[in-house]
Amino acid sequence: MNTFGKRLTLTTFGESHGKAIGCILDGVPAGLKIDEAFIQSELDRRKPGKTKLETGRKEDDKVEILSGVFEGLSTGTPIAMVIFNTNQKSKDYDNVKDLFRPGHADFTYFHKYGLRDYRGGGRSSARETAARVAGGAIAKLMLKEIGITIQSGLCEVDGIKAETIDFEHAKNSKLCALDPHKEKAQEEAVLNAKEAHDSVGGVVLTRATGVPIGLGEPLYYKLDAVLAEAMMGINAAKAVEIGDGVASTHLKGSQNNDAITPQGFASNHAGGTLGGISNGNTIIVKTHFKPTPSIFQPQQTIDKAGNPVTLELKGRHDPCVVIRGAVVTEAMMALVLADMALLNMGRKIDHLKALYPQN
Amino acid sequence: MNTFGKRLTLTTFGESHGKAIGCILDGVPAGLKIDEAFIQSELDRRKPGKTKLETGRKEDDKVEILSGVFEGLSTGTPIAMVIFNTNQKSKDYDNVKDLFRPGHADFTYFHKYGLRDYRGGGRSSARETAARVAGGAIAKLMLKEIGITIQSGLCEVDGIKAETIDFEHAKNSKLCALDPHKEKAQEEAVLNAKEAHDSVGGVVLTRATGVPIGLGEPLYYKLDAVLAEAMMGINAAKAVEIGDGVASTHLKGSQNNDAITPQGFASNHAGGTLGGISNGNTIIVKTHFKPTPSIFQPQQTIDKAGNPVTLELKGRHDPCVVIRGAVVTEAMMALVLADMALLNMGRKIDHLKALYPQN
Amino acid sequence: MNTFGKRLTLTTFGESHGKAIGCILDGVPAGLKIDEAFIQSELDRRKPGKTKLETGRKEDDKVEILSGVFEGLSTGTPIAMVIFNTNQKSKDYDNVKDLFRPGHADFTYFHKYGLRDYRGGGRSSARETAARVAGGAIAKLMLKEIGITIQSGLCEVDGIKAETIDFEHAKNSKLCALDPHKEKAQEEAVLNAKEAHDSVGGVVLTRATGVPIGLGEPLYYKLDAVLAEAMMGINAAKAVEIGDGVASTHLKGSQNNDAITPQGFASNHAGGTLGGISNGNTIIVKTHFKPTPSIFQPQQTIDKAGNPVTLELKGRHDPCVVIRGAVVTEAMMALVLADMALLNMGRKIDHLKALYPQN
């Protein structure tokens, strides 16, 4: 239940206010150079408190590798990584101890499990995504070896849509904004919401280039379907599109089909998949995030006994989770593609014969 | 790779123009009344050739149960079901034998597996969804026992959006239209496309009522994430929304949060899940389907040798796959919920103790 | 629950007295020549009623492939196979309808599932192993491509142990006897038991030659552990040994360790695995089968209501299930090795790079 993937598996653990969070990444081929500085740099992209657009909670998110790496190389055994929690202030949550925060998982966890870990989001906290980023970083190292690159950025904030798409710009933007011309307006939307003790949503565009033809396993482990699961499983995600997605619904077949030429596809409405298998084109996914449920306006809710209460949240929260969500979408896409690359290895009997030559 | 689910698993087989398609549904609890007439009626909803809005290919889609049922009850052993193909005309495909149809999986299957089953879509044909519907029908019988009902209908065709939602109307509509007032215009859009040798897309709204609180397994088998995978895995699906989905991106947190009252949630922007777990509200999913890729206009493509060719498709195809897709979304939702209901059984130690009483 | 394997998966269905039994084999690489005559010949080795050493129940066990093969080659999609039951005489079981046969699964199935499929063994019948043999035959075809051969034979019947091991002899022996000199005595033991309305047990020796180094996935999908599961899961199996097995327990470390020389291992006490991974030596497994529980002597049992009854079994049963079990052990070993060969493909990053060359 806490494991993602089939051949490359990420199993995560940890609560936002427990001792530590972490993961075991299993299935990494032996001999991969494990660049620890790169893993940390990915975590730094996700860590909170970098700018005023984010939550004030500061976490170093220092990752420590406990196993699976020897003399700088993966050994083929499980790679365990741990991040100790250093800045948990459970006190912030004393006043919500017995309440359910609207838009949060408090209500469902309590009813499912019969108890309440009231310290922040507990297991359902977005803090857990740090473990995904750590695992995703190693998946990226694998993908780099076969020429696959993953990038992301925000293509919409509070309804303000990007019109140009510039992944290089997003890389250095505090907002991860894809459109340099819309960035200012998008930032203001976030800050305005923050000032109003409210929050905004947004959309992340994530893409993979250099993907070989053939990744994805029909019929129940399709590339697009698993990407949809991967993205929808990120906290606050509410919709996922592949390629043109919603827009393709409004086209005629004659407009939406990507013509095939000797030089490749003439267009990429499909977003790089056909029949659930990569077609060699750029993989394109859009993930829509709802506005952060943690807001500082009074809200109507109930307590564990079912009595109506007005909730006044304290603590430190992101006015727009989408910003820090971008790197998480990259991690999830990397995990999916690396898993698919491994699963795809036995697709032809000739490959099997090549790897087991008979003397 | 051809298995869906964890505790209730559906494994399907078969190609559109092979001998048969079918499935094994494993994990059905013993003692469930297996209503074969109901299973067949679900298949009848999906079968082609019922109206002029659909493909002319006629298939009886008669399902036969081979195992797992004794004296009308499930026995707890795997239920195998088979549907023999009776109306396959492989000849229809003679002229596309060496070509890749745009928008189809021909190209990716050929490159992945190194060979081409040119008889229709082969394994990637939407015909395979009959096996899902058969399995989903049994899942529905399970869900009925615990009070869960699943319904669906088209909320958009060729950009024409439903404004009223009437699931009872959809049940008897040839188009599965949710809005009786838009039905006429939507039908015309389909017929116009058909006449133009083109195709249109659309959106299916699927919902489950009566879902208990607690279904969904954090963090990597969340209810919403698995529904996203289930729906995106259906042929031609390009986007999936949970609850308000895309629209929630444009709201502020204060608008999007569902307030909690002693009587339940005051609204249902979330679509029935919080933190990946059902919250007792109606589960709402929208699945966006691209226009059918099989159109009868000339299209630019290449052959297996890479030479440019103009493709002139023949055969029988749906001008709008969404119509017959609706019942498939129901089947997938039923499979997901039944799986989740079983997985959820060991969530509390008290449940374990109740089922294993010590003398 | 009815699926075996991880990367190559066999899902079986069917009851001994239902319409059909069969399987879906998923994960077979594309391009494998599917020799249907070979598959049938393997089923013929297992089918009942060939000699007086076996049950009188006659089944043709004609296998039909429903999917996954096109123009004689595997397509990479699931291969469904079905065997229709033609000689089920449920009447034979009328007198045991409400009784539990000692040594059988009647008792446990009834208590687990709350109902009783009294027609023979139902799902727990050894008839199901025909589906394993069908799947195993295709696994053997895969293994043949990489130089692996599997053989088996009986090394013990009713306590009479083989002293010479001759797999070629076993191939043509009605008893699958490995030792031509003991065959006669072993046959007599079987016939004597038959005459006494009793049954005997025995031991099958199964081996694989040509296995490359490296198959087996530490730590929880070890080659020897999965072989143990595979063999112990066959009806009537009660013990499994790898290599010297029980005998190795009586040796000193200095005697039991296989010395390593530049030409390979100096001995093979280990039976071809070290640390759960194949070491290039012959894989050797012994499976111990109890005497057939179906005997025709009066036995003490109870009925469903818990009343004591004397059971007088009728019907047709093998006096020694081990004989027909040999080919089943081969099938299981083939499934395990083929699965392991596929899983092993991504063990080194260099292999991944080789299969995804960048232009």
Next chain:
Amino acid sequence: MNTFGKRLTLTTFGESHGKAIGCILDGVPAGLKIDEAFIQSELDRRKPGKTKLETGRKEDDKVEILSGVFEGLSTGTPIAMVIFNTNQKSKDYDNVKDLFRPGHADFTYFHKYGLRDYRGGGRSSARETAARVAGGAIAKLMLKEIGITIQSGLCEVDGIKAETIDFEHAKNSKLCALDPHKEKAQEEAVLNAKEAHDSVGGVVLTRATGVPIGLGEPLYYKLDAVLAEAMMGINAAKAVEIGDGVASTHLKGSQNNDAITPQGFASNHAGGTLGGISNGNTIIVKTHFKPTPSIFQPQQTIDKAGNPVTLELKGRHDPCVVIRGAVVTEAMMALVLADMALLNMGRKIDHLKALYPQN
């Protein structure tokens, strides 16, 4: 590959000479009292260096819980446990850096993964079993709630067989000896081997009492088959027997069948399973362990380049791994039974209805 179980899953990590070993146990129902002192006491039973019958390597094996427990109760989220390595002396292995130790996994790991973690056994070290014991301890706490007790002891050492079986005695015996009368001779066999720089093997008897009828999932997750996998996967295991095991092969069916009486089974040749499902009787498993491969006599081997070498092992090793193996077999049995108990929860539709009552 490093995950054991289906519904209750144990994923382990770590090498003998790395920073830490540990595990994630996922699927524990919420509300279970987590007795940390008990977990530590189980680890203490396994830890090395307690007596002169064991290796001189001393490890505290202090376990730390990182997640999944709140206010002393399991929360339903993954329980991560870590044990830091404190006494690793990699220097001990300097002289075997480029050699393959006979009977060890050095050879197979090197060939599979292409590199050599020469510090002790690396991942293949028996040290990893500490993680199993930690996970197994929590499984035992679960089982205790439903009345299941697991015990073990040595029923054979160096060929010296127990004649009386006394689990209470084993609990307090340094050797875990089941037979107080044979204990002395068995101890001497171990000490003699130690003095001779050699090692001995032995057999562990493990049993579970109080097991309800119905655990085990036919046909490919049978209780006996999974127990066989669980036990055979422990380092140095070479054979597994269920119930009478090998001995049942020598009986007639009329002797081996357990008669059924209104008061229960008249005997327990079967060892508590029928058709792969628990029958309410005591579960009995015997695991045969080979003599420790690490011996201090000169041994013939090769180095990585394939040159012949005489190996002179140094370091600290158990003369008889079976002693510390007993508690590991208990852990594995506990994990299997707890997993099966959870899987079994949805076996009847009535149970589903009971847990999801409709208002």
